[in-house]
Amino acid sequence: MVSTLSTNEATNEATNEAIKPSTKSFSRNQADIIIVGGGMVGLTLALSLAESFNKMNRTIAVFDRSEWQVPQANCALDLRVSAITRASQNIFRNLDCWQYIEAMGVSRYEKMHVWDALTDANISFDAAEMAEPDLGHIIENKIIVAGLHKALQQFENVTLVAPVTASEAHWDDRGGLIKLENGEQWRAPLLVAADGANSWLREQRGINVDKVPYNHHALVCHVQTEDPHQKCAWQRFLPSGPLALLPLQNCHQCSIVWSTSKEQAATLKSLPDESFNEQLSEAFDNKLGAIKLISDRATFPLIRRHAQSYIDDGIALVGDAAHTIHPLAGQGVNLGLLDATTLAEVILSAINKGQDISQRKVLRPYERWRKCENQKMILAMDFFKSMFSDDVPLKSWLRATGMNYADKSLELKKKMMLQAMGLQGDLPELTKMTRDPALD
Ligand SMILES: Cc1cc2nc3c(=O)[nH]c(=O)nc-3n(C[C@H](O)[C@H](O)[C@H](O)COP(=O)(O)OP(=O)(O)OC[C@H]3O[C@@H](n4cnc5c(N)ncnc54)[C@H](O)[C@@H]3O)c2cc1C
Numbered sequence: 001m002v003s004t005l006s007t008n009e010a011t012n013e014a015t016n017e018a019i020k021p022s023t024k025s026f027s028r029n030q031a032d033i034i035i036v037g038g039g040m041v042g043l044t045l046a047l048s049l050a051e052s053f054n055k056m057n058r059t060i061a062v063f064d065r066s067e068w069q070v071p072q073a074n075c076a077l078d079l080r081v082s083a084i085t086r087a088s089q090n091i092f093r094n095l096d097c098w099q100y101i102e103a104m105g106v107s108r109y110e111k112m113h114v115w116d117a118l119t120d121a122n123i124s125f126d127a128a129e130m131a132e133p134d135l136g137h138i139i140e141n142k143i144i145v146a147g148l149h150k151a152l153q154q155f156e157n158v159t160l161v162a163p164v165t166a167s168e169a170h171w172d173d174r175g176g177l178i179k180l181e182n183g184e185q186w187r188a189p190l191l192v193a194a195d196g197a198n199s200w201l202r203e204q205r206g207i208n209v210d211k212v213p214y215n216h217h218a219l220v221c222h223v224q225t226e227d228p229h230q231k232c233a234w235q236r237f238l239p240s241g242p243l244a245l246l247p248l249q250n251c252h253q254c255s256i257v258w259s260t261s262k263e264q265a266a267t268l269k270s271l272p273d274e275s276f277n278e279q280l281s282e283a284f285d286n287k288l289g290a291i292k293l294i295s296d297r298a299t300f301p302l303i304r305r306h307a308q309s310y311i312d313d314g315i316a317l318v319g320d321a322a323h324t325i326h327p328l329a330g331q332g333v334n335l336g337l338l339d340a341t342t343l344a345e346v347i348l349s350a351i352n353k354g355q356d357i358s359q360r361k362v363l364r365p366y367e368r369w370r371k372c373e374n375q376k377m378i379l380a381m382d383f384f385k386s387m388f389s390d391d392v393p394l395k396s397w398l399r400a401t402g403m404n405y406a407d408k409s410l411e412l413k414k415k416m417m418l419q420a421m422g423l424q425g426d427l428p429e430l431t432k433m434t435r436d437p438a439l440d
Contacts, residue, residue, distance in 0.1 A: 031061040031159070033347070033357075034178055034188040036166045036201045038064035040082075040141060041319030041336035042194030043148035047095045048344035048430060050155040056351065057157075061186055063178070064162040068149050071104055071142055078140035079220050079298050081255045083109075083233065083246060083330030085136050087422030087431040088337045092147070094430045101139060101147035107249045108134040111232035112420070114403070117285070118239060118391055121400035123407040125417050135233070135421060138246045138255065141333075166195075169204040175358040176314040189358035192316050192343070197305060199321035207309050207317065214302040214326050214385060216241050217265035219258040221297040222248065223280065226289025229254050235328070236284060237388040237399075240264060242328045243283050253294065256280070257327055265299045302326055306378060310371055311363040316343055323374050326381045328388075334422050335377060339370050341430040373425050 032053065035042045046060050053060060071078075084092075084106075092098040112135060115122035127135050152158050161180075168179035175189035193201035202209070229247040234254075236243045241259035248255055258268065258280075268276060273293050281291045305324045310317045319336030346366040347357050355362045387399050406412050418424050422431070 029184060029186045030059075031186065031188045032058040033060050033190045033192060034176065034186055035060065035062045035192045035194050036169075036178065037193065037195030037199075037319075037321070038062045038068065038145075038149075038160060038162060039194065039196060039319070040144045040148070040333050041340050042192070043145060043152065044091065044095070044337050045192060045194060045318055045340035045344060046158055046160075047097065047148055047152055048091075048341050049347065050152060050158050052348050054155055054157045058351075059157045059159070061159045061161065061188070063164050063166050063180065063186075064160075065165040067163045068145060068160070069142055070146050070150075071140070077222050077248070077255075077295065078142040079222070079295060080141040081138050081246060081248075082141055082144065082333045083136050084139050084144070085331075085334045085420070085422030086132075087427060088334045089137060090433050091337050091341055091430045092144075093433070095148075095151060097147045097151035100150045101143055104143040104146060105140070105249055106143070107138040107231075107247055109136055109138060109231050109233045109247050110134050111230065112235070113232055114235045114237070115285075116237045116388070116396075116399055116403060118396050119400035121403040123403045123413070125413060125420070127417075129410065130414055130417055132417075132421075134231075135417065136330075138233070138248060166200065169201055171205070171314045189314065189356070190316065190347075190363075191314060192318060193321040194318050194340075195321055197303070197320040197324045199317065201315070202307060202317055202321050205312055205315050207307055207312065207315075210304075210306045210308060212304045214259075214304060215261065216259040216302040216326070216385075216389075217262045217299045218302055218327055219256070219260070219265045219268050219297055219299050221256050221293060222295035223254055223256055223277075224292045224294050225252050225254055226291070228252055229288060233330075234284070234287060236287075238283060239389065239391040241389050244328070244330075245284065245288070246330075254288075258283070259302060259326070259328065262301070269297045269299050304378060304382070306374070310339075310367040311360055313360045314358045316363055316366060318343055322370075323378065325378055326385050328384060329377075329381060329420070331377055331381075331422075335374055338373065338422075338428060338431070341428040342366055342370050345428050345430075369426060376425070 046062050110127045112125040165181045166178050167181045170177045176191035178186045193199045228251040234245040244257045245254040277292050307317050307322045310322050318339040343366045350357050350362045
């Protein structure tokens, strides 16, 4: 059973609070920031700003075209799950919403095992080698959204409206104006596009995107494994693309991300369950015994996208609206959460200096910071995709040599683990642990 925050529930709660002019300088249909898209990234941006904005009598409006849902115990698992890094966990912890996410269900993974189908070269990572409790968490996307939504409920300066589609956007020297399909019009100095890979708001502003197909489609589903997953995230590199088994809470259940050609993904999606189970068990080298499908199957085209600009007067782009990458390293939303918290940091610093957040030049530090970091990850994904997804003999030899060498070097492995945990690079303050985990 899934209970739903309908438009009425969502708007009543937030809007009723928001239109109290005596306590808040928040008049209806006017906000300081409008976020189009209340997915994981848009809601994280709202939450990163909410407390400071509350103190400054500033307001935020978030619009989403889909209903926000509160997952109930025993409801079907979301087909979309994300590997969440330590940096992202710290963000959620510092924003006081990790406890809600954790209570709804997270799956800690302590190990990673990666191996190459052609050469059998392999590399293993273990959190214990770094005296860490885990390497990250696998979490259903809808749980992350619900946890963020719950944490936002306490802020009367945040209006959350869904389901409602933003259908027109205009900009002038006062900022941006959004028209909603329900007939309402909203204004704010800054509009933020957090509306995903095919961002409507980005398109309205005419911001171009560099697009390169990875020539892979990802098939996702959940499976039951004969042997326990051992809290390990498994990935086998096949010549056609990587196959990942991500451990879920039940020690015999995993989420699959199988990246392969468009044609093979379509075939795998339509195979009878039994044939699919056989092909999957074989593709996974029977590492966890027989594997059995326990959910629907869905496929997604994988495309590398990078917006040519993250900002302009009256607009900023975050998350998939700014970039999408191959899921082979499970970094997409983690980069988006870093965008959201960095943008919040830049906005708050600008306001404290009395600057106008609708101006491109004021937002420029955000673009400089995140575009550079995201570009590095995009290049790294291109490298891995090109090195691991074919059977050219020289590449096979290079990857076998590289993996076997790295597996024997603890120093190198520690660096790779820190990278995978999101703890390297130029990070925003919210990723740094400040809140005592014992309080969760
Ligand atoms: C197969 C696969 C596996 C992945 N695995 C991982 C992983 O393990 N780890 C990881 O970090 N990342 C992973 N990713 C990437 C991750 O899923 C995305 O980066 C993430 O979902 C992006 O979040 P977002 O909030 O930016 O966008 P979205 O999740 O797309 O949210 C956008 C929101 O905007 C709303 N919206 C859109 N248009 C409008 C409009 N006009 N008006 C109002 N609302 C609108 C939508 O309803 C939606 O709620 C994976 C991706 C794929 C395809």
